Amino acid sequence: MDLMAIGDKVHDETRQGEAFSPFANDPNRYAKHFYIESYGCAMNFADSEVIASILNNAGFGATRNLEEASLILLNTCSIREKAEQTVRKRLTEFRKIKEKTPGLLIGMLGCMAERLKAQLLEEEKLVDLVVGPDAYRSLPALIEEAGSGQKAVNVLLSRDETYGDIAPIRIDSNGISAFVSIMRGCNNMCSFCVVPFTRGRERSRDANSILHEVSNLVENGYKEVTLLGQNVDSYYWIDEQKDETITFALLLEKVALVSPDLRVRFSTSHPKDITDEVLHTIAKYENICKYIHLPVQSGSNRVLQLMNRTYTREWYMAKVDRIRELLPGCGISSDIITGFCTETEDDHRDTLDIMRYSGYDMSYMYFYSERPGTLAARRYTDDIPEEVKKRRLQEVVDLQGILSTQSNQNDLGKTFKVLVEGNSRKNEQEWMGRTSQNKVLVFPKKNIDEQLKGSYVMVKVTGHTRTTLLGERNKE
CATH class of the missing domain: 3.80.30.20 (tm_1862 like domain)
Structure with missing residues (x-):
């Protein structure tokens, strides 16, 4: 299982952008809100978008404001011990918030659910509900159970669940x-x-x-x-x-x-x-x-x-x-x-x-x-x-x-077709995009009002760091 080794918490240029993509439902029309953090591989982030769709249908809107949330969820990863330690730390922090917020529920989703459900539910009392990767459809019923004070758990694995009929809500997308x-x-x-x-x-x-x-x-x-x-x-x-x-x-x-x-x-x-x-x-x-x-x-x-x-x-x-x-x-x-x-x-x-x-x-x-x-x-x-x-x-x-x-040195002088994803993380006067070979390429904007996000641009590589190509747009 190689994909799971991508990291603890994915947060790079590809995941930044609007808090809510133009593809997400309007969060302001929901009376209840959920806050979700995703850890591990891209599969976990994709799962969080499925979870968002299920919760939207149950009357919950996504929020990036913890104070607004009535439900806090951590979509977890078990591939490395460090990832589990990070999740434990966050659960402890959230539990302190819960002590000051009547009715707030905390849930653990994903790969840590099966292995640590008893420990986190009963011994440490860090969560109110535990849901495995194949049980997200049961989330609305489990939330209701947890809200009544019951232990809400579903970590059953499935031989056929793919969530293929659920349209994901792009809650944390750059829109590209x-x-x-x-x-x-x-x-x-x-x-x-x-x-x-x-x-x-x-x-x-x-x-x-x-x-x-x-x-x-x-x-x-x-x-x-x-x-x-x-x-x-x-x-x-x-x-x-x-x-x-x-x-x-x-x-x-x-x-x-x-x-x-x-x-x-x-x-x-x-x-x-x-x-x-x-x-x-x-x-x-x-x-x-x-x-x-x-x-x-x-x-x-x-x-x-x-x-x-x-x-x-x-x-x-x-x-x-x-x-x-x-x-x-x-x-x-x-x-x-x-x-x-x-x-x-x-x-x-x-x-x-x-x-x-x-x-x-x-x-x-x-x-x-x-x-x-x-x-x-x-x-x-x-x-x-x-x-x-x-x-x-x-x-x-x-x-x-x-x-x-x-x-990167081998790319010096070459011209690449770049899909512009947005501003460079380090400098708003520069655009950031990726080549077909998945290399980040940063190049200057012509003017502050320029709108290139989502466009394809031909860029010549003029320099590089260890992780990033630097370039100039081809003259038009």
């Missing part, structure tokens, strides 16, 4: 980019990952509902969608009415054909499943972004086997070669874990070596954090000292810094 969930759950059973136990088995969403959601986004002015799944390459759905089997490659093509003006991204790909058919589809359509997130986790065959990744370093490197062959200039990023059980210095050097070979544009990098209930927790001893994990992680981070800088 949107997440579209195409599947839920995971079948890969990587030994370090808790996701199969918190999100259940893999199931694909009705392709027609995906295309309807994408079309609706385009009609409402959105210019980019990211198709989400724990392993998008294993998407598989049969349209019985048309007698058509839809693989991920075919779905990708159908989404690209919704509008030539719509950029299409996806995440995450498992190295063992991404096919030439997918790569050829990316190459065929200009509006499918030339960027692939391809988590490696480790460069050591021995560690990969312990992780149950089901590929070797040689297989992975051949996949990178194939991407470079079929998609010249494609951006590649990765996930990397240091200090997995029994990892040696030679194993660590193998990881550094595969990073150099792959030439990642960027990576999400962590040291191993044992998660209760995983195969690794049951089978192996977490035997690498934390100081060794952190030292190895720093070496990975330092190398990625070099690779990112080299990648």
Whole structure:
């Protein structure tokens, strides 16, 4: 489950913008309001938009003002211990607010729900309701139960829930980019990952509902969608009415054909499943972004086997070669874990070596954090000292810094088509956008009244930092 490794709390340029997108319902028409914070991967943010839709229908409007909320929700992540510690801290803070606010309810949603429900409900009394990722439809009834003083819990996993019929409310969007969930759950059973136990088995969403959601986004002015799944390459759905089997490659093509003006991204790909058919589809359509997130986790065959990744370093490197062959200039990023059980210095050097070979544009990098209930927790001893994990992680981070800088240097003098997402976070006199390769590119505004948000602009790269390209607009 690679997508879950993206971080604790996503808050970057792509998630900033209006508190409520033009696609969200008017929050002022609701008598009751909910406040929600999302932690972890993009899937959690997509889930929060589904939750917003369910709550809207139950009479709750979204708010960014805690004092206005009668319901506070945390959509949680269990992929790392640090994420759980962050959520615990926030719950403690919210509990203090609750003590001063009669009737306020606090709920924990998502991946932490199953594992910690008893502890948080009964022992620490930090929450009033606990709801798992497959039980969001029951939220209105659970809120009513919690409001009457009962313990409100539903953490049952489902074999068929995809929320495909629910139109998400884009409560925290820049109005340009949107997440579209195409599947839920995971079948890969990587030994370090808790996701199969918190999100259940893999199931694909009705392709027609995906295309309807994408079309609706385009009609409402959105210019980019990211198709989400724990392993998008294993998407598989049969349209019985048309007698058509839809693989991920075919779905990708159908989404690209919704509008030539719509950029299409996806995440995450498992190295063992991404096919030439997918790569050829990316190459065929200009509006499918030339960027692939391809988590490696480790460069050591021995560690990969312990992780149950089901590929070797040689297989992975051949996949990178194939991407470079079929998609010249494609951006590649990765996930990397240091200090997995029994990892040696030679194993660590193998990881550094595969990073150099792959030439990642960027990576999400962590040291191993044992998660209760995983195969690794049951089978192996977490035997690498934390100081060794952190030292190895720093070496990975330092190398990625070099690779990112080299990648950006290679872009000097090149011109890219950039989708403008809004003002630069650091300077309102500059625009910020992304290239097809998912690199942030910042360039000056011509005047303060200029309106380019949501537009495509050709920008020449004139400089860079380690993480950002700097450029100038082509002369018109």
